[in-house]
């Protein structure tokens with residue numbers, strides 16, 4: 001296997017990545033929030049297919065603003081904190097936000113790799129920790145959905161899986177565009193983010209109906225900004241235990 005040695009490193013513009021005003025991102029997370037993300041990490045390790053060399057985890061939700069990108073950044077951070085080699089990919093090729101959140105350049109990035117630019121697939125990575133790399137979106141393409149599900153994407157992921165332990169892909173919402181569904185066949189599974197007091201039940205039902213129809217492997221749900229119970233931040237539940245998912249199942253039975 002090739003030694004892990006990125007050729008060109010793009011260092012964040014600021015040595016101290018963005019100080020989110022709400023303290024929602026990695027280094028600035030409150031202790032309890034960080035602990036919740038670590039719990040999600042632990043649960044994911046149980047849920048992910050055993051013996052998979054480099055799981056690729058997609059992060060999606062039903063609509064915009066539920067906290068997909070925030071969750072993707074923080075999950076990547078806690079996996080990297082444990083010492084794993086982690087790559088966070090901005091797969092939201094319509095409204096990319098990872099570069100902005102982490103104060104790195106948004107291009108070159110994934111779309112350049114998909115166009116076959118860059119001799120080595122890891123030419124374009126930024127790094128935040130020694131073992132945490134970020135592949136921003138690159139320039140916005142006209143056909144994100146086709147690109148994400150393409151054989152080019154499959155090849156790019158295949159190469160990247162050789163050099164990382166985990167890959168996390170931030171994706172657009174399921175109810176708005178088909179991008180998340182189109183990449184689903186190329187990844188290990190999907191995490192669905194739900195924001196408390198924000199996501200409407202009917203949107204969530206629509207989202208799960210779509211994911212089920214497309215045979216997407218849902219690894220679990222993350223309850224973002226959860227206010228109930230002891231924890232005040234992200235919570236992770238395996239989808240079969242999640243109340244909305246249950247009601248989705250009963251809805252399916254009712255309609256049979």
Ligand SMILES: Nc1ncnc2c1ncn2[C@@H]1O[C@H](COP(=O)(O)OP(=O)(O)O)[C@@H](O)[C@H]1O
Pocket residue numbers: 020022024061063064065066067068069070071097224225233234
């Ligand atoms: N748990 C949270 N607490 C407070 N603000 C949050 C939380 N999660 C996300 N946000 C804020 O909500 C906005 C949308 O989050 P983002 O992760 O960009 O959503 P999405 O990627 O689903 O569109 C951002 O301004 C983000 O900082």
Ligand SMILES: [Mg+2]
Pocket residue numbers: 068069070092097170
């Ligand atoms: Mg986003």
